[in-house]
Amino acid sequence: MAKCFYNSGKDRLVVKQMIDYKIIGQRIQKTRMGLSMTQESLAEMLRISTNYLSKIETGKEKPNLEMLAKISVAVDISLAELLTGVVEGRQYLHEDFADILASCSPEKVRMMYDVLARIAQYE
Numbered sequence: 001m002a003k004c005f006y007n008s009g010k011d012r013l014v015v016k017q018m019i020d021y022k023i024i025g026q027r028i029q030k031t032r033m034g035l036s037m038t039q040e041s042l043a044e045m046l047r048i049s050t051n052y053l054s055k056i057e058t059g060k061e062k063p064n065l066e067m068l069a070k071i072s073v074a075v076d077i078s079l080a081e082l083l084t085g086v087v088e089g090r091q092y093l094h095e096d097f098a099d100i101l102a103s104c105s106p107e108k109v110r111m112m113y114d115v116l117a118r119i120a121q122y123e
Contacts, residue, residue, distance in 0.1 A: 019083075022059025024068070027082055029057040031075040045074045 032042050043053040046067070055061035056071075063071070072079040081087055101109055 019062075020059075021056075021062050023085070024082060025057040025059045027077075027085060028071055028075065031077055031082075032057075035075060037075070042071075042074060046070055 032039070039050050039053050039057070043050045046053070048067075052061060056063050056067075068082060069079050072082045101112070104112070
């Protein structure tokens with residue numbers, strides 16, 4: 001990712017290191033392949049050419065933020081993880097679950113617990 005510093009003499013932010021699109025492309029490719037997804041199927045989902053996706057994955061194309069966001073959704077990783085390689089914690093999930101549980105009756109909470117307990121038994 002870009003490293004920036006403030007240049008006080010010229011009142012502007014200066015980029016010291018550019019975004020490494022090759023590494024981002026490698027993350028896309030690794031994630032896509034982990035899902036057993038072909039370039040063709042991902043390109044079709046994104047409504048782009050396979051050639052363009054190939055260039056993104058090899059770092060030869062620099063996709064805009066909107067395209068990176070679409071890719072992150074399509075391969076089911078966060079945009080932050082795609083850009084930085086840092087896997088986000090699951091704290092937000094705990095908060096989301098707590099909100100859902102707070103809005104449900106005790107009977108529904110018990111039903112959800114039973115379903116989750118059964119799902120957790122399977123690998």
